[in-house]
Amino acid sequence: MVQTVFIIQQNKIKGVQKIKEPKKKVKIIYKQKKCQYPGCNNLFTPRAPHQIYCSDECRYYSDMDHTLERVRKFRKKYGNVLRELTGYVGMSLGTGKLGEHRCDSMEEEERKIRQEIRALGLTSVVSY
Numbered sequence: 102m103v104q105t106v107f108i109i110q111q112n113k114i115k116g117v118q119k120i121k122e123p124k125k126k127v128k129i130i131y132k133q134k135k136c137q138y139p140g141c142n143n144l145f146t147p148r149a150p151h152q153i154y155c156s157d158e159c160r161y162y163s164d165m166d167h168t169l170e171r172v173r174k175f176r177k178k179y180g181n182v183l184r185e186l187t188g189y190v191g192m193s194l195g196t197g198k199l200g201e202h203r204c205d206s207m208e209e210e211e212r213k214i215r216q217e218i219r220a221l222g223l224t225s226v227v228s229y
Contacts, residue, residue, distance in 0.1 A: 130146065131146060131147045131148075131149075131150055132146075133145065133146050134146075134147055134152075134153070136153070136154055136155040136156075136159055137153040137154060137159075137163070138154055138155075138159040138160075138162060138163045139166075141154075141155060141159050143155045
């Protein structure tokens, strides 16, 4: 339905503006599909025609699987070349006793750092 509205300013007709009713959104229901993540195979109703996983969790794990497979192939193909170019021989720095996270108390943290310094055979510590 189209309505005609007159814009009147100081008793003069300025122009005509047509106002259209907003279109109604149509919800499309797609056919049920099987989830493409191996091991899931749940039936689900997709929200979009290209959706292939039943949940964000299945999509995440599938992406992780693809990433790991890609890395595995890359390392198999280029692993030795990268070791030669970078000089990496599989050794890590330090003893590994410090851990990833710092300790709750500063005394415990300092004790672990001193142990690491002794284990590495360092004699001096630079303090700030």
